[in-house]
Amino acid sequence: MKAALDRHLDAVERRSGEDDPAVYAAFNDLAAAAEVYDELLYDAYDEVTPFEIPGDDSLPPYAGPDEPSALSVLIRRDYAVVEPQRLLAQARRVAELDQAPAEQAGPAGAAVVGDSVQSAIGVLFGEYEPDEIASRHKEFGLEEGDSTLWVAAGDELAEPGEWLAAPFDQPDPQQVVCRFDVSSVFDEDLDDDEDEVEDDDEAEGEDDLEVLGPGN
Numbered sequence: 001m002k003a004a005l006d007r008h009l010d011a012v013e014r015r016s017g018e019d020d021p022a023v024y025a026a027f028n029d030l031a032a033a034a035e036v037y038d039e040l041l042y043d044a045y046d047e048v049t050p051f052e053i054p055g056d057d058s059l060p061p062y063a064g065p066d067e068p069s070a071l072s073v074l075i076r077r078d079y080a081v082v083e084p085q086r087l088l089a090q091a092r093r094v095a096e097l098d099q100a101p102a103e104q105a106g107p108a109g110a111a112v113v114g115d116s117v118q119s120a121i122g123v124l125f126g127e128y129e130p131d132e133i134a135s136r137h138k139e140f141g142l143e144e145g146d147s148t149l150w151v152a153a154g155d156e157l158a159e160p161g162e163w164l165a166a167p168f169d170q171p172d173p174q175q176v177v178c179r180f181d182v183s184s185v186f187d188e189d190l191d192d193d194e195d196e197v198e199d200d201d202e203a204e205g206e207d208d209l210e211v212l213g214p215g216n
Contacts (some may be wrong), residue, residue, distance in 0.1 A: 001030075001033040001034055001036075001037040003033075004029050004032075004034075005027075005030060005033075005154045007026050007029065008023075008026040008027060008029070008030045010026075011023045011025075011026035012026075019060070019061045021060075024060055028187070029133035034049070034106035037049070038051075041064065045126075051138040059139060060173050060174050060200070061174070062175075062176070063174035063175070064152070064154070064175040064176075064177065065153055065154070065155050066152040067156070067189055068153035068154060068177070069157075070153070070154060070155065070156055070157040070158075071151060071152065071153060071154065072151075072154060072158075072171065073149065073151055073152075073176075074149070074151040074152065074168070074171060075130070075148070075149050075150075076146075076147060076148050077130070077134060077144070077145075077147040078125065078144065078145030078146050078147065079137060079142040079143060079144060079145060080143040080145060081117060081121075081141060081142060082139030082141060082142065082143045083142075084117050084141060085139040085141070086139075086140065086141030087117060087120050087121070087124070087142070088113060088115065088117065088120045090120075090124060090139065090140050090141070091113045091121075091123040091124050092113045092120075094123055094124065094127045095113055095123055096099070098127075112119040124140055124189060134147075146181070146182065146183040146185075147181070147182045147183075148179060148180065148181045148182070149179065149180045150171065150176050150178075151176065151177045151178050151179070152171045152172070152175045152176050152177065153175055153176075153177050154175065157160040161175075179191070186212060191214070
């Protein structure tokens with residue numbers, strides 16, 4: 001971490017402009033080193049540092065084409081399986097509806113899905129579009145976690161099958177036009193801000209009572 005701190009200072013002192021990529025890289029290296037150090041310090045001595053490592057939720061300045069001719073949309077949505085039986089029941093219903101009438105001699109859905117949550121997830125995501133899953137997640141026994149959507153620009157569309165072997169490799173951050181994040185942590189931050197406002201209001205109210213007390 002000491003070496004990373006020295007490299008960061010050196011990069012800052014030698015920076016060529018406000019958005020120097022060397023400073024950006026040194027900042028990320030320092031943040032990663034400090035996080036590792038903090039974890040090791042806690043494991044060894046049950047102590048922590050007083051530093052808060054900012055999350056890498058920002059993007060560097062956009063350096064993509066001014067008039068993109070292609071776009072890549074990357075979406076991640078996390079879900080917790082909170083009601084497995086509801087998930088299984090919905091998947092069995094879908095599997096039964098997909099069976100031809102001649103094949104419905106028994107509980108076809110139960111035969112296809114069984115008691116496997118994994119199979120149930122495959123059936124449901126094979127039947128419904130991801131946006132429909134998102135809007136109806138409670139019906140399927142799911143609970144929403146964090147989600148993010150990145151829109152990256154490009155000069156040309158990728159060739160068919162070009163990126164299928166590794167579709168979720170990290171895109172070039174400088175090609176990202178915009179991103180949209182959803183997380184409960186934002187709600188917690190908002191609640192904290194509201195609590196601070198309420199505390200300030202209460203403090204101001206107490207001051208007013210002192211000023212307007214007996215004798216005034």
